[in-house]
Amino acid sequence: MNMNFLIGNLTADAEVKETSNKKIKAQFTIAANTKYVTTDGEVKDQTTFLRIVAWGKLAEACRDLAKGQKVMVGGRNLVVKYQSEDGITRYYPQIVAEFIGSSLLNNERSYFDYADADADTYDEEVPF
Numbered sequence: 001m002n003m004n005f006l007i008g009n010l011t012a013d014a015e016v017k018e019t020s021n022k023k024i025k026a027q028f029t030i031a032a033n034t035k036y037v038t039t040d041g042e043v044k045d046q047t048t049f050l051r052i053v054a055w056g057k058l059a060e061a062c063r064d065l066a067k068g069q070k071v072m073v074g075g076r077n078l079v080v081k082y083q084s085e086d087g088i089t090r091y092y093p094q095i096v097a098e099f100i101g102s103s104l105l106n107n108e109r110s111y112f113d114y115a116d117a118d119a120d121t122y123d124e125e126v127p128f
Contacts, residue, residue: 004074004076008030010029011049012029014066027051054096
């Protein structure tokens with residue numbers, strides 16, 4: 001299965017335009033942060049910049065996506081092959097979005113606060 005789920009911040013406003021084939025296309029880049037521990041035990045941050053492309057109605061919905069906004073993207077990996085001006089074949093990866101949504105972490109507090117949850121809501125016996 002070729003499916004990714006990513007959460008990151010937009011590095012710029014989403015660019016939405018119509019292609020020569022009259023299809024709506026949205027493109028944007030997100031910065032996804034990860035923490036890792038070095039062999040010395042030091043915790044470091046690593047940021048990965050990911051190109052996202054969306055088509056059709058999903059692309060139209062991207063018109064309001066703005067720089068700095070945290071989004072969740074679900075989609076598949078695609079490696080695009082192209083010929084550069086100097087005749088060299090080049091490749092770049094991108095995510096073809098199938099889902100784009102607002103991250104629950106966009107607000108100062110998430111939409112569900114565990115401190116407010118009723119303890120009786122959770123069933124500790126899972127049937128599987």
